[in-house]
Each structure stands twice: as C-alpha cells, then as structure tokens.
Amino acid sequence: MGVVLQAYRFALDPNAEQEIALRSHCGGQRYAYNWGLAKVKANLSQRSAERTYGLSDAELTPSLNWSAYALRKDWNQCKRAVAPWWSENSKEAYSSGFANLATALANWHASATGKRRGPRMRFPGFKGKKATRSCRFTTGGSWLAKRDRRHVRLPILGTIRTHESTRKLARHVERGAARIRSATVTLRAGRWFVSFSVEITRHDAAPAQPDSTVGVDLGVKSLAVLSTGEVVPNPRHLEVAQRELRRLQRQLARRRGPRAGEPSQRWGKTRARAAKLHARVANARLDGLHKLSTRLVRTFGVVVLEDLHVAGMVRNRKLARHIAGVGMATLRRQIEYKAAWAGVHVHIADRWYASSKTCSGCGAVKAKLRLSERRYQCDECGLALDRDLNAARNLAALVSSRSWRVTETSPMETHVRPTHMWAGVSPREGPRRPVRANAAIAR
Numbered sequence: 001m002g003v004v005l006q007a008y009r010f011a012l013d014p015n016a017e018q019e020i021a022l023r024s025h026c027g028g029q030r031y032a033y034n035w036g037l038a039k040v041k042a043n044l045s046q047r048s049a050e051r052t053y054g055l056s057d058a059e060l061t062p063s064l065n066w067s068a069y070a071l072r073k074d075w076n077q078c079k080r081a082v083a084p085w086w087s088e089n090s091k092e093a094y095s096s097g098f099a100n101l102a103t104a105l106a107n108w109h110a111s112a113t114g115k116r117r118g119p120r121m122r123f124p125g126f127k128g129k130k131a132t133r134s135c136r137f138t139t140g141g142s143w144l145a146k147r148d149r150r151h152v153r154l155p156i157l158g159t160i161r162t163h164e165s166t167r168k169l170a171r172h173v174e175r176g177a178a179r180i181r182s183a184t185v186t187l188r189a190g191r192w193f194v195s196f197s198v199e200i201t202r203h204d205a206a207p208a209q210p211d212s213t214v215g216v217d218l219g220v221k222s223l224a225v226l227s228t229g230e231v232v233p234n235p236r237h238l239e240v241a242q243r244e245l246r247r248l249q250r251q252l253a254r255r256r257g258p259r260a261g262e263p264s265q266r267w268g269k270t271r272a273r274a275a276k277l278h279a280r281v282a283n284a285r286l287d288g289l290h291k292l293s294t295r296l297v298r299t300f301g302v303v304v305l306e307d308l309h310v311a312g313m314v315r316n317r318k319l320a321r322h323i324a325g326v327g328m329a330t331l332r333r334q335i336e337y338k339a340a341w342a343g344v345h346v347h348i349a350d351r352w353y354a355s356s357k358t359c360s361g362c363g364a365v366k367a368k369l370r371l372s373e374r375r376y377q378c379d380e381c382g383l384a385l386d387r388d389l390n391a392a393r394n395l396a397a398l399v400s401s402r403s404w405r406v407t408e409t410s411p412m413e414t415h416v417r418p419t420h421m422w423a424g425v426s427p428r429e430g431p432r433r434p435v436r437a438n439a440a441i442a443r
Contacts, residue, residue: 004341005181006200010152011163012185012192021157022185022192026133028089032097034126035082036071040064040105066109068095068102090156096136096184133187143180143196144170152194154183162194169196177201189279190272204342210301215395217355217388218308218331220322221374224292225388227396232292237284238325241277248274289327293334297344304395305332307351347399359383360393 014022043064050060065071072095079086079094086094104124110116137155145151149167151159172178178200186193215227223234248270255267296303310328314320339346349355356376357366364380369387376387383390 003199003201006198006202007195008166008169008198009193009195010166012152012194013161013163014192018157018160019192022135022187023133025089025093025135025157025185026187028083028086028093029097029100029135030127030129030131030133031083032075032094033101035075036098036101037124037126039071039074040066040101066102066105068099071098071102090137092137092139092155093135095138096134099136134184136182136184138182140180140183143183144173152183154185154194160194169198172198172200189275191279202341205298207297207301207342207344208299212300213302213304213396213399214296214300215304215392215397216296216306217392217395218306218326218328219388220319220326222388223288223326224331225386225392227389227392229389231388234326235284235288236322236325237281237288238321241281245274245277248277285325285327286330289331289334293331293338296335297338297342300344302345302347302399303335303339304347304349304398305335306353306355306395307348309351349395349398353394353398355391355394356387358390358394360385360390360397 043061047060047063075082075094075098101124107116108121108123111118111121140153140155142153144166145153145159149165149170150162152162152166153159169178169180173180178198180196180198182197184195184197186195213227217225219225220234222231224232226232252267252270252274255270256262256264257267308328310323313323316323336346338344354365357369358364359366359376359378359381361378361383362381364378366379369376374387375384376390377384
C-alpha cells in the first residue's frame with residue numbers, strides 16, 4: 001500500500017493533577033472556539049445591518065478572515081486582556097480551537113454555496129460545557145517516553161501513564177517506518193484517551209483467496225450473510241444491555257438533575273454509570289465489526305457491498321434501534337480502508353439494484369417481496385432458499401475477480417474501477433469516491 005495516515009488510540013491513566021490540567025486544556029480549546037465564533041458572528045451582523053442602510057459593499061465594514069492563521073493572529077494580539085490565564089495551557093489548546101472553527105465555517109460556507117453535497121449545514125453554534133472535551137497537539141517532539149512503553153509525553157502536561165502498552169507504535173517509530181504528526185486527547189464516558197495521527201508505511205499481506213469474490217448482505221436478524229453460505233450472527237449488544245440501561249434511566253429520572261438547579265451527586269454518579277454502559281456497548285460493537293471486516297479483507301480478493309440508505313432506514317420507528325445497533329456504515333468504512341491497504345477490490349452495488357427480489361439461479365425479478373417473507377421462492381425456476389443468502393449471491397454475481405483493474409493515484413488513496421458491468425446494472429455502480437485511510441483505528 002505504501003504510506004498512509006493511521007490513528008493509534010491509547011487509554012490514559014492520569015493522576016489528579018494531570019486530569020485537572022487535561023480539563024483545563026480542553027476548556028481552553030472550547031473558549032478559543034467560542035471567542036472566535038463570537039467575533040465572526042459580530043462581523044457578519046455588523047455587515048448585515050449596514051446593508052439595510054443602503055451602503056455599497058465597498059463602504060461596509062471589512063469582512064473578517066476565517067482562516068485558522070488569521071484567527072490565531074487576532075487572538076495573540078488581545079489574549080492577555082481577554083484571557084489573563086492563557087499561559088496556564090499550551091498554545092496548542094487555543095490553536096486547535098481555531099482550527100476546528102475554521103473547518104466548521106468552511107464547511108458551512110461550502111454547503112451554503114452548493115459546493116458541499118448532502119443536507120444544508122447550519123451555521124456553527126457555540127460549544128457548551130457538555131460538549132465533547134478534546135484538544136489537539138501538533139508540536140510535541142518526542143511523543144512516546146523512552147523509559148518504558150507505558151507513558152506518553154505531551155506539551156505542558158508532561159509524561160502521562162497509559163493504560164495499555166505503546167510498544168507497537170514505538171517500534172514503528174524507532175525503525176523509521178512511522179512518524180507521529182499530531183496527538184488528540186479526548187474524554188469519553190469518564191475515560192481519557194490519546195489518539196496519535198501517524199504517517200506509517202504499511203506492507204499488508206495479500207488475501208488468502210485473491211481470485212475469489214464474496215457478496216455481503218447486511219441485515220438485522222443476522223449481522224451479515226455471505227455468498228459462501230456463512231451467516232454472521234448479530235450479537236445485539238444494545239438489546240442485551242437494555243434491561244440495565246432502562247433501570248439506570250429510571251433511576252436518573254427520579255434524582256435531582258440540572259433542570260432543578262444544582263444536580264445532586266447521586267444524579268452525577270448514575271449519569272456516569274449510564275455513560276459507561278453506553279461506551280461498553282459501543283466498544284463491543286466496534287470490536288465485532290473490526291474482526292469481521294479484517295477477516296473479509298484477509299480472505300477474499302473482491303468484496304461486494306450494497307449502497308444502503310441507512311438514514312432513511314432508521315426512520316422506521318419499529319426498526320430504528322435495531323438498525324442503528326448494527327453499525328452498517330461503520331462496517332462499510334472499515335472494509336473500504338482496510339481493502340485499500342491490502343490491495344483488495346471493493347465494489348459498491350447500486351442502491352436501487354434489486355438484490356433481494358432477483359433470483360440468483362435464473363435471474364428472474366419479482367415485482368413485490370414483503371419484508372416478512374424470509375425465504376425466497378422463485379416462480380420461474382422453483383429455487384427456494386433464504387432471502388439474505390439469495391441477495392448475497394446476487395451481489396457476488398455482479399462482478400468477477402477478472403473484471404477489475406486497479407488505478408494507483410497517490411500513496412494516500414486508491415481508485416478501484418471495473419472494466420465491464422453485469423447486464424442490467426446501473427452505470428453508477430462502483431466506488432464513487434477514493435478509499436481514504438484517514439482516522440482508521442489500528443487493529
């Protein structure tokens with residue numbers, strides 16, 4: 001694959017003083033974000049008010065530069081008056097806040113002008129104290145402590161112990177195969193994590209069956225059904241935790257929360273337990289998806305998936321929680337970037353391709369197929385099999401291992417393009433965007 005951007009995440013075990021410093025840095029990042037946003041909104045409001053007076057664009061108050069560099073420059077000129085405590089935190093805390101604001105404003109402007117696809121984005125809003133606490137560091141020198149494999153070093157914060165060993169990343173750095181670009185600390189469900197953005201040279205092995213094709217049909221009853229006949233069961237982690245989660249939610253509702261003034265300590269403890277339970281469910285789901293995606297990429301040479309409209313599927317009130325608990329979009333994202341690393345081809349079937357209604361034996365298409373009909377029965381050839389297995393076989397039949405060629409565009413991305421299509425398939429099939437390896441959690 002070559003050089004890719006990959007993330008390594010480690011849990012932290014900070015002491016009391018270090019946790020206070022971490023919260024201070026995250027608070028500084030939030031303060032800088034809100035300060036810059038208030039300045040941008042004031043400038044836009046001033047220009048909008050002046051237009052109502054009939055002034056021309058040349059007579060209006062000069063517009064404000066939204067780049068992270070310009071915002072940081074304005075901050076440095078007035079930070080001593082605005083925030084006398086600024087020196088308690090690293091300058092990276094405020095820089096990350098301005099970088100996040102610049103990205104949010106750029107995305108909003110691109111969406112408003114039609115340059116960004118998808119639903120129209122709202123103008124960025126202020127971050128409250130309940131927002132996710134995070135802070136990014138881009139200058140740190142030696143990030144990993146050399147005395148052992150259980151400490152990381154961050155600016156101002158110093159050396160912090162990690163909950164797990166960092167030897168896998170440290171070995172890559174020591175032999176020159178990896179370079180740490182930045183570090184981001186985040187607080188999630190009461191635990192602190194540090195994520196390193198690493199530029200690393202990967203040499204993934206080829207799949208065990210490079211000439212084989214597998215169709216993957218995702219579902220709710222089972223996590224996935226492969227065209228080989230294998231059925232991957234759905235562990236239903238959220239359903240298993242529902243009983244305990246309902247009990248904690250009822251307990252949380254009985255106790256005095258922030259709506260009644262100062263929340264009680266018992267309310268805070270119950271809220272922390274509920275957040276920890278949600279985090280445990282999310283981690284278990286993510287672990288299962290990683291194992292499935294890794295196994296598919298290491299086994300087959302071509303993986304065929306469906307372009308599912310998950311946002312529309314979750315509008316069904318009766319199935320929304322079950323569909324959201326599967327993590328279909330996460331599985332597709334994992335398969336795409338892992339396939340790019342290993343040189344495996346990923347084919348995305350058209351969203352309107354009738355994989356469930358089409359007979360995998362003779363190709364006949366049914367006019368209607370109810371969701372309650374779990375077994376497919378062909379009226380033409382009499383084929384009878386599970387509907388999910390029938391859909392998976394149809395997906396695998398869309399392409400063959402000889403119908404692909406790979407066009408290398410850059411070390412960071414790979415375009416996979418079929419040379420010919422199966423009859424009756426829309427020409428819009430195939431990957432619509434390059435497979436990106438950014439923000440991939442190392443496994």
